[in-house]
Amino acid sequence: MGSTIDIRTFEQIKASGDLPSPKGSALAIIRLTRQDDVSLAELTRVIKTDPAFVGRLIKAANGATVGGRRKIASVQDALTVLGLPAVRNMALGFSLLSSLRSGACKAFDYDAYWSGALLTAVALQAVAQRIRTVPPDEMFCLGLLSRIGELALATIYPDAYGELLTLLSASDDGDLAASERTAFAMDHRELTAAMLADWGLPRLFVEAAALFEVPERAQWPADSRQRQILDALRLADAIRQTCLADPSGRAERVAWLYPLGERLGIDPDGVNALCDGAIESWVDWARLLKMPAQALPPMTTPVPAMGPRSTSGAAAEAAKSPSMVAASRLRVLVVDADPAVRGLLRGMLERAGHDVFEADCGRQGMELALEVQPQMMLVDAGVVEIDGLSLTRALRQTRIGRGIYILVLTEHGDDECLIEAFDNGADDYVTKPVRPRLLAARLRAGHRVIRLQQEVEHDREEIRRFAAELAVKNRRLEEAAMTDPLTGFPNRRYAIERMQQAWASAQRSGRPLCAMVIDIDAFKQINDTHGHDVGDQVLCQISAAIKHALRAPDMVARTGGDEFLVLCPETDLEAALHCGERVRQAVRAARVSAGEVVLSLSISAGVAQSEAHMPDPDALIKVADQGAYLAKAQGRNRVASVQSGVCADAIRQGLAGQHVGMKGTQVYADGAVSPTVLNERG
Numbered sequence: 246m247g248s249t250i251d252i253r254t255f256e257q258i259k260a261s262g263d264l265p266s267p268k269g270s271a272l273a274i275i276r277l278t279r280q281d282d283v284s285l286a287e288l289t290r291v292i293k294t295d296p297a298f299v300g301r302l303i304k305a306a307n308g309a310t311v312g313g314r315r316k317i318a319s320v321q322d323a324l325t326v327l328g329l330p331a332v333r334n335m336a337l338g339f340s341l342l343s344s345l346r347s348g349a350c351k352a353f354d355y356d357a358y359w360s361g362a363l364l365t366a367v368a369l370q371a372v373a374q375r376i377r378t379v380p381p382d383e384m385f386c387l388g389l390l391s392r393i394g395e396l397a398l399a400t401i402y403p404d405a406y407g408e409l410l411t412l413l414s415a416s417d418d419g420d421l422a423a424s425e426r427t428a429f430a431m432d433h434r435e436l437t438a439a440m441l442a443d444w445g446l447p448r449l450f451v452e453a454a455a456l457f458e459v460p461e462r463a464q465w466p467a468d469s470r471q472r473q474i475l476d477a478l479r480l481a482d483a484i485r486q487t488c489l490a491d492p493s494g495r496a497e498r499v500a501w502l503y504p505l506g507e508r509l510g511i512d513p514d515g516v517n518a519l520c521d522g523a524i525e526s527w528v529d530w531a532r533l534l535k536m537p538a539q540a541l542p543p544m545t546t547p548v549p550a551m552g553p554r555s556t557s558g559a560a561a562e563a564a565k566s567p568s569m570v571a572a573s574r575l576r577v578l579v580v581d582a583d584p585a586v587r588g589l590l591r592g593m594l595e596r597a598g599h600d601v602f603e604a605d606c607g608r609q610g611m612e613l614a615l616e617v618q619p620q621m622m623l624v625d626a627g628v629v630e631i632d633g634l635s636l637t638r639a640l641r642q643t644r645i646g647r648g649i650y651i652l653v654l655t656e657h658g659d660d661e662c663l664i665e666a667f668d669n670g671a672d673d674y675v676t677k678p679v680r681p682r683l684l685a686a687r688l689r690a691g692h693r694v695i696r697l698q699q700e701v702e703h704d705r706e707e708i709r710r711f712a713a714e715l716a717v718k719n720r721r722l723e724e725a726a727m728t729d730p731l732t733g734f735p736n737r738r739y740a741i742e743r744m745q746q747a748w749a750s751a752q753r754s755g756r757p758l759c760a761m762v763i764d765i766d767a768f769k770q771i772n773d774t775h776g777h778d779v780g781d782q783v784l785c786q787i788s789a790a791i792k793h794a795l796r797a798p799d800m801v802a803r804t805g806g807d808e809f810l811v812l813c814p815e816t817d818l819e820a821a822l823h824c825g826e827r828v829r830q831a832v833r834a835a836r837v838s839a840g841e842v843v844l845s846l847s848i849s850a851g852v853a854q855s856e857a858h859m860p861d862p863d864a865l866i867k868v869a870d871q872g873a874y875l876a877k878a879q880g881r882n883r884v885a886s887v888q889s890g891v892c893a894d895a896i897r898q899g900l901a902g903q904h905v906g907m908k909g910t911q912v913y914a915d916g917a918v919s920p921t922v923l924n925e926r927g
């Protein structure tokens with residue numbers, strides 16, 4: 246591969262410390278997964294220190310599970326399903342995504358960059374699921390980072406790269422890579438490849454990332470694994486561009502999208518289905534990662550005419566033949582110490598149209614089997630280092646090795662060896678010296694079994710996809726049933742569930758529990774004066790101000806029109822009153838803009854602490870409600886509690902607002918009553 250960046254230049258940039266790199270827990274996860282003797286327990290412990298990553302990992306694992314398997318809910322199970330390489334790459338990808346959501350390069354659209362990268366990632370994962378060249382979850386990361394060089398250049402040279410982007414956007418025929426090379430003596434493709442290699446991604450991935458924009462430079466045979474990964478990445482990138490294009494742009498792009506699918510044996514309907522699956526999965530991931538992802542129309546409209554290409558015999562053949570070739574052509578690994586035997590077998594297999602890989606000892610056989618993932622292996626029982634039978638047994642214990650059709654080569658008449666071979670997991674045997682016609686017949690029989698397995702796997706894949714779609718839909722329904730659509734906050738139903746859990750836990754531990762009821766003051770006026778739409782915008786901004794003022798363990802839900810319920814676990818009344826006052830001040834300080842109007846509002850809040858005589862959480866909410874009612878009655882814009890026994894002095898010292906004392910109540914306010922328009926209209 247001729248496009249790798251000059252290693253000295255790369256080392257210099259790296260030494261500057263400006264290159265994007267994984268941070269914190271991701272770094273620890275990557276380091277651990279590189280250790281040969283890492284224990285699952287240790288890795289699980291480190292992963293659990295990063296709750297956001299736990300969520301993403303479990304989501305990815307559930308995407309990868311077979312239909313009918315139970316849902317993955319623990320880190321340990323997710324690790325088993327995904328495997329260490331996928332986990333390592335996900336830690337890398339998500340760490341970069343989290344730490345580089347914004348940056349100093351003004352002309353670089355960070356949101357669009359990551360959103361597009363995510364679409365490429367899910368598209369590549371879906372393509373990999375179809376072509377099965379490498380595990381789909383490993384490909385996810387390749388898609389996510391396939392243009393990381395662009396982001397790196399924007400990070401290292403924010404001003405100069407910004408100027409370059411601005412210049413390019415003004416010209417019609419700008420070549421990004423050429424301009425980058427002129428300005429920085431390197432382009433994003435080279436830098437991407439160098440960074441992926443530096444992070445230890447597989448060579449096949451590094452090369453695909455370096456060349457997918459310039460595929461004419463790749464010299465690999467059309468049916469090689471390298472070429473398939475490259476073509477898969479090209480297809481995923483084309484899916485990204487097509488899905489994000491406007492309707493006329495889409496029509497234009499399918500003209501080169503479908504031929505890319507054809508190269509991998511995927512017909513236009515299959516490509517459309519990949520696009521639709523990718524869009525759905527993209528929106529789902531974007532929600533989890535809190536990234537922008539607009540609703541895109543599906544591609545499942547009938548395949549637009551591609552001119553004579555689509556109907557010509559050649560194109561129709563091209564659309565069909567690759568999948569047929571893929572089904573009849575096998576990757577076969579021959580493990581035998583004798584070069585003459587290997588040569589004989591290679592000749593036979595190649596004449597039958599298969600791709601042949603050779604290993605001269607058991608250890609090399611194991612390594613190659615895991616790397617090239619052959620569908621069939623011919624293993625000499627007497628091969629050295631690891632003997633053929635131990636190799637068979639070891640392979641059967643791996644995910645990759647379980648599905649390989651293994652033919653053992655044994656000495657004639659060695660029944661004991663044959664029995665042991667079958668006990669170790671061999672599918673068939675051939676005795677030495679090899680008789681070509683007999684071997685050819687056994688290869689055909691093996692081939693039949695493999696084809697049947699592939700068909701079963703294909704059906705399973707369909708079921709898996711169906712189950713995954715169903716699971717996503719169910720999750721969405723569950724979420725929707727618990728979420729307030731306007732603010733995105735949990736709704737009353739969810740709040741009551743959480744309240745019951747917190748109540749039970751407080752009963753068990755004997756720790757205090759507080760509830761706070763918040764009501765926006767004179768909100769009706771906003772609707773009446775400025776309209777319902779402005780009212781909605783105000784609600785959203787006030788919600789954000791409330792949430793921002795709360796601590797992480799507190800839970801806030803929108804329980805009514807302009808009413809919110811806050812749950813403060815392990816908090817006593819005094820602390821909850823402080824918290825309420827913090828929220829009140831935050832809302833008071835917020836400048837709420839709605840259209841041309843800037844408003845200042847206030848809230849009234851009631852706070853209550855659980856007490857031994859209260860029978861259930863409803864009683865606690867009722868007392869908090871009474872506090873809110875009292876705050877309203879006292880003139881609004883205040884925090885109140887109808888419970889006594891609070892250390893008034895301590896609170897007063899810590900608060901900016903005035904303290905209005907009543908028998909058995911605490912009330913805070915700073916006088917003004919809202920809402921107030923702070924600017925004049927237009």
Ligand SMILES: Nc1nc2c(ncn2[C@@H]2O[C@H](COP(=O)(O)OP(=O)(O)OP(=O)(O)O)[C@@H](O)[C@H]2O)c(=O)[nH]1
Pocket residue numbers: 731764765766767768769770772776777778779780781784805806807877881
């Ligand atoms: N814009 C908008 N308004 C809503 C929504 N839900 C309820 N409302 C309105 O919110 C207002 C709530 O008013 P109230 O709580 O009764 O009274 P208020 O004007 O806030 O006065 P006080 O609570 O006594 O300070 C009503 O006019 C409802 O119609 C919503 O989703 N969007």
